[in-house]
Amino acid sequence: MTSAYLLALRSPRPPRPKAALLIYLPGGDGTGQLFYRQLAGLEQVFDIRCLEIPANDLTGWEQLVAQVVALVQIELRQGERPAVYLCGESFGGCLALKVIQHSPELFDRLILVNSASAFNRDSWLYWLSLLAYPVPDPLYRAFWLGFLPILAALQRIEAKDRRTLLNAVQMMTQKTSIWRMSLLREFQLSNAQLRQINQPTLIVASERDCILDSVREAHRLSRLLPQAQIHILPESGHACLLEADVNLHQILAAVNFLPQPASQSVS
Numbered sequence: 374m375t376s377a378y379l380l381a382l383r384s385p386r387p388p389r390p391k392a393a394l395l396i397y398l399p400g401g402d403g404t405g406q407l408f409y410r411q412l413a414g415l416e417q418v419f420d421i422r423c424l425e426i427p428a429n430d431l432t433g434w435e436q437l438v439a440q441v442v443a444l445v446q447i448e449l450r451q452g453e454r455p456a457v458y459l460c461g462e463s464f465g466g467c468l469a470l471k472v473i474q475h476s477p478e479l480f481d482r483l484i485l486v487n488s489a490s491a492f493n494r495d496s497w498l499y500w501l502s503l504l505a506y507p508v509p510d511p512l513y514r515a516f517w518l519g520f521l522p523i524l525a526a527l528q529r530i531e532a533k534d535r536r537t538l539l540n541a542v543q544m545m546t547q548k549t550s551i552w553r554m555s556l557l558r559e560f561q562l563s564n565a566q567l568r569q570i571n572q573p574t575l576i577v578a579s580e581r582d583c584i585l586d587s588v589r590e591a592h593r594l595s596r597l598l599p600q601a602q603i604h605i606l607p608e609s610g611h612a613c614l615l616e617a618d619v620n621l622h623q624i625l626a627a628v629n630f631l632p633q634p635a636s637q638s639v640s
Contacts, residue, residue, distance in 0.1 A: 380430070380440045382422040382448065385412055393456040393632040395419035396445060398465030398472075400612070401489075401553050402541040403430065408462075410534065411614055414622025418631055419458065422448065424465070428544050431552050434559070437468060442476045449479065456632045460484040462614060463585075464553060467492075467560045474566050482630065483574040483598075486621075487582055487611055491590035492557040510547075517542050523583045526610030534615045567597040574601040575630050577621075579609035587611070604628055 382396065383405060395415060399405045405423030415421060424441065426432075432440070449457070459480045461469025466488025473480050521527065521539055530538070545553075576598075578591035588605060595601040604624055606613055613619050625631045 379427070380432075380437070380444065381425045382444045383425050385409065385421055385423055386416045389416075389420040390452050392420040392454075393418065393458065394448060394454045395421050395458040395460060396441075396448075397421065397423045398441070398459070398461040398468045399424060399426070400463035400465055401550070402545060403428070403464075403549075403553070404541050404544065407538060407541055407612070407615060410617075410619075411621045414620055418622070420454075429546055429549055431549065434468075434471060434556060438471045438475050441468065441472050442479070445472075445476075445479050456481040458482045458484060458632075460486070461488065462486040463489045463611065464557065466490060467557065470562055470567070470570070471560075473570055473572065474562060477570065477572065480572055483570065483572045484577070484621075484625075484630075485574065485591075485594065486577045486614060487579055487585060487587040488576070488590060488594065489557050489585060490560060490562070490594070491585040491587060493560065494586075494590070514543055524610070525612035526579075526581060526608070526616065529609065529616040529618060530612070531617055534617075538612060538615055564597055567594065568599060570598050571600060573630070574598045575625070575628060576601055576603045577613070577624065578603065578605055579611060579613045580605055580607045581609060582611045584611045602628060 397405060397408050399407060403426030405425045408423050412421065457480050459469050459473055466485045467490050469483060469485060470490060473483055517539060525538060527535055576591040576594055578587040580588055591603045595603050606619060609616055609619060614621065
């Protein structure tokens with residue numbers, strides 16, 4: 374299936390062309406806008422780009438990977454970077470694995486947050502997705518309202534951030550939502566392909582993820598990725614990067630995963 378829509382890399386903060394580059398690939402909403410809680414710390418170290426996938430996009434894995442690679446290549450032609458980080462959350466974790474496996478020479482480090490690569494292994498959502506079909510729009514919107522407590526640990530997310538999350542997922546058309554779940558069902562990288570990803574990798578996994586067994590998947594990936602380490606969030610849900618107490622910059626600092634200090638002083 375193809376799509377006429379084009380992906381884009383957006384700068385949520387003023388560009389810092391001499392800083393290490395961090396490319397964020399979003400979850401199933403595809404907006405790239407739910408990364409905002411993490412910007413304050415990360416912007417001290419990185420020049421940040423967030424991938425935006427249009428709400429009506431029906432692009433397959435091969436085209437998604439090709440477009441992301443092309444966008445990153447455009448960024449890198451603008452000047453030399455001290456390091457390039459690829460960060461994928463949920464759906465974006467699958468995309469990140471495919472992108473880095475396709476073009477490993479572009480990236481220095483990989484971050485996976487509750488990677489949806491676990492979707493087609495023992496996930497109840499996998500079986501539910503097989504039954505997905507279009508319904509009247511009010512029912513679709515009501516579904517997301519009821520699904521929100523499963524998607525996120527709402528008690529750990531501030532009220533305004535809950536509204537932002539709900540708005541983001543409801544922006545997807547039903548057709549797009551069903552399509553992206555089908556992509557997750559089809560996602561596959563062999564063990565041999567995963568073992569070829571040699572970049573240092575940080576796998577962040579939520580202990581209380583009600584959608585995926587993210588901790589189990591983190592351990593599986595860590596056995597296959599040659600330079601992987603795991604950071605467990607014991608109280609977090611699937612949409613952990615919106616939680617008030619989760620700070621990705623602090624996590625990267627704690628596990629010594631930030632760029633070299635010289636890159637932190639550039640502007």
